[in-house]
Amino acid sequence: MYRLLSAGLALSLMAGSALAQTAFPTQPITVVVGFAPGGGMDTMARLVSGEISPQLGQPVIVENRPGAAGTLAPAFVASAKPDGYTIYAGETSAILGPVFQGNVGYDPVKSFTPIARIAVAPHALVANPGVGVSTVAQFIDLVSKNPGEYFYASPGTATLQYLAGEMLKDAAGIEMEAVHFQGGAPSVAAVVSGEVPFGIVSLSAAAAQAEGGKLVILGHTGPERVKGFEKIPPIAETIKGFEAMPSQFIMAPAGTPQEIVDRITGAIARAYEGEKLPGQLTRAGLIPAFQTGGEVSAELPAIAKKLTEVAISVRDGT
Amino acid sequence: MDILTLLANGFATAFTPVNLFYCFVGVTVGTFIGVLPGVGAMLGIALLLPVTFYLPPETAIIMLAGIYYGGEYGGAITSILVNVPGSTSSAITTLDGYRMAKQGRAAVALFASAAASFIGGSIGIILMTVFSPAISRFALSLNSADYFAIMVLGLVAGALVARGSLVKGLIAVVIGTLFGMIGTDLSTGVQRYAFGVPELIGGLSVAVVAMALFGLPEIITATAEPKTDLSRFSLRLRDMMPTREDFRRSIVPAGRGSALGSILGILPGTGATIASFLSYTAEKRLSRTPERFGHGAIEGVVGPEAANNAAAQTSFIPTLAIGIPGTPTMALMLGALIIQGIQPGPDMMTLHADLFWALIASFWIGNVxxxxxxxxxxxxxxxxxxxxxxFLFPSIICLIAVGVYSSTLNTFDVYVVLAIGLFGFGMAITGFEAAPFLMGFILGPMMEENLRRAMQLGRGDPAVFFSRPVSLICLTIVLTALFIPAVRILRRRFARLPGLRNGRPGFR
Structure with a gap:
């Protein structure tokens, strides 16, 4: 009896999975975010899931799994069943987990099949207005004349902002010291109040403060001028080739069937055709920059390799 | 335009039926979320965030803000009824609120807490209405050295909260600080006490520790004495009303608590919690009958509840006036505005004056x-x-477990509740108290962070702590507070000195 039952169960399960392959999705899709609600990552996931849900004909639910500096979520998705029903909304910063924490339970490249790049979010190099610099060139001049005299605010050790700061020091050949704060908001506050003269913070937060005259944005870390922030030059205009730009992705566990990945990629691409999703992302301070999963797969290994090297050198203090 | 005109315009916006409705939704959801242990305002706001996409910006922020300050009202309810703090800033309310409930005065405690919350909230709003720009400038002028001094003051206040000895209070503060150190060190990235457990890398959650520490030991203790039952207490309307004596005792503490809360609310992150602890300590120290504290003193409910509500209101000041969120929850609320296309910045009060004043007006309405x-x-x-x-205890444990699980979707936190709960029981039977432990847990790591940052920025010169007024004042209060008991102890020792001639000094 039991054998009969279990055989029946197995049959029906197989039938279910066969169906899923032809008509994905047949059940709600969960988008896992590694951070608490609010903030850029969560906003991105919520906007995207709101747009693709009607297209896929199934609810797309955002699930926040914060903890361990955002590494619990990618680890959870990496070990989830690769059926497209559990996907990950993550940022370039997921590359840092394995460097700073050791065994995190995922490989930022090998554990995932990219679905799409959604947006990019360059950092801004900012100064307190009282310091009296307004360009990257003036900044380099001032700091190099006083090596080790100046501090810059960073939102913590295992962050892309800190890495960008250390990369900038290297590229410009200058000496300054990082002061760490508990996240982005306190580091913005420290530069606004003048406790710390410089800082590397999110471009959108910096832009609002700069409009009110509380901060001076010297440049951003993207490779070229970005839409919506045309007046702000990239640091790369002064230091050729300098780039440290986080991107936000949607990824599936490695081994997810390609047609399922393509189905979700297609839904996101269609959401980009209208003005709505790009407009919402822009208003949320993100810079829409769609790429297909294939394009991401082509670029990601090199980006991950470079960032990992920088992160290791920063970690080991070399 | 002067403030009154702006405020009148704000009321005109806030009194539209749509805004009134969403304000009501916000404060109601806030109260219930505050009541549920382990479920914070953060989760409530996150749940209702998608709704705000379809609302005008001022309606959205009015509702979300309602959840935030409504939570402070609700947080006290479980503190009083079952000794489980609904929110961290109500943890201190358990000390006397729960004792009052055990004495059959639950209704009085709840009434007093609601009234005190209203007073605190109102005073916070008045300050916000009149002094927002000045207060935000002051908040921004505080640097790491000042924060360090404020944290030290909070820690000493935490030790003084203890019912028993100051020494045991200090030890509990230190142990709490050590628990707070679990996780990744901010300035070096080194993992401390994490033992390779991924969930520990980010540290323990304050809400989880607060609940486990106050709630579970009480339940374990109560099961050992099964005879206590509250059902014999009557619940007539007459018994709900505080006596004239209660009123007399409450007025001054409510005022003091409101003042403390209003000032400390501007501190990012933990203003409301520090304010409630400091208010309790102040009332206990200033009282002519300090021995009543911890045994159902109404001042111990009124002061902290006025303080945390005042702080909940003034904590909006730096967020709205400078555009820099003080807490993750505030960041979430600003996120709702950002999605609406309003990027909060230093010009918020002038660029979006209509929204700012509508929100202030909604605070008045919401508090009523x-x-x-x-x-x-x-x-x-x-x-x-x-x-x-x-029936009650299993339900509470169940609620705690579900609440904790729902905020991180991780069973690890449920085990943390169990472990900390057992640890708290151990502390309780050895005479160490939960309140100073929690203060150490919250403030210890912040004290360390600011100490190290102040020293780094000051290039190792300790003069940074004595060259700034706020820091100097706080440290002076701390030294005096510790010096006076020390002198008293020494005096007593010296008075006994003649006994030395008889030999065997020290052993008594």
């Missing part, structure tokens, strides 16, 4: 709604205290 909502509910809540323990 909360008072009206809470007073009739007192009877309902107090009935909960009548539920026999054999």
């Amino acid at each position: 709604m909360l008072l009206i909502l809470n007073i009739p509910l007192v009877g309902l809540w107090a009935k909960l205290a009548n539920i026999p323990y054999r």
